[in-house]
Every structure is written in C-alpha cells, then in structure tokens.
Amino acid sequence: MNTLLKTTFFYFNKIKVVHSIPGRIRLSVPGLNNVPENMRKYEHYTTSLIKIEEGIKDISYSYITGKVLLTYDKNVTNEQKILDWINFIWKKVIDNEDVYNKMQPEEIEKNLDKLYEMLCKELKKGR
Numbered sequence: 001m002n003t004l005l006k007t008t009f010f011y012f013n014k015i016k017v018v019h020s021i022p023g024r025i026r027l028s029v030p031g032l033n034n035v036p037e038n039m040r041k042y043e044h045y046t047t048s049l050i051k052i053e054e055g056i057k058d059i060s061y062s063y064i065t066g067k068v069l070l071t072y073d074k075n076v077t078n079e080q081k082i083l084d085w086i087n088f089i090w091k092k093v094i095d096n097e098d099v100y101n102k103m104q105p106e107e108i109e110k111n112l113d114k115l116y117e118m119l120c121k122e123l124k125k126g127r
Helices: 002-013 037-050 079-095 105-110 112-125
Strands: 016-021 024-028 056-062 067-072
Touching: 016 079, 037 056, 037 079, 037 112, 079 112, 105 112
Parallel strands: none
Antiparallel strands: 016 024, 024 067, 056 067
C-alpha cells in the first residue's frame, strides 16, 4: 500500500484541468481509474487533506473516468490556489515517505489514522 499511497499523491501532482468555471473545477487524474476497489474506501483521507484548504466545499471521484470534481467558494479560493494546495500535499507525502516506506501493507493500514494525523499536522504547520 505504501506504493499505492505514494503513487496516488504523485498522480495528483500531474493533474490537468479539464474544465473550470468559478466555483467548480474538474480535474483529470492519471491512474485514478486504476485504484483497486478495495482501496477506494480510503478516499476520505485524501478528501479531508484537500479540504484543509479553506473554501473547498466538496470533492467527488469518478474512478471510471479518472476525473475529480471539486466545488469551492469562489470568494475564498480559486483554481490556482487549489492546484498549488494539491501539489503542496503531494510534496509533504513524499517528504515523509520514510515514515511509511518500510512498513508492510498491513502495518500501513493499521496505522493509517496515525499517518493521516501526522500529515495533517505537517500541512497545517507549513501554511
């Protein structure tokens, strides 16, 4: 799973804007359609991390099309801030890969809440 976690966030770094209007942005996320069914139950961690950015209202994933739809308050944030934020999350995940890199998949799954909390602290500290 450590490879999947790293790969997922790596793909978020390579997102492309497919469509954007103020308050709504659709992103193409390479590899999202390859996320195994049993791993999709963890999307709430990714959603929570992205929603730390003020103004992001909702996030929905389409694993079939490989797209992510984000709605946001256009008076609080914008497309560029959101893209910068997602890239910042990716950087923090990679910066901390030594924490989870040596763990077996079962260990990561067992410690996912702790890893998530650690990452949240890192993200909030770096703002």
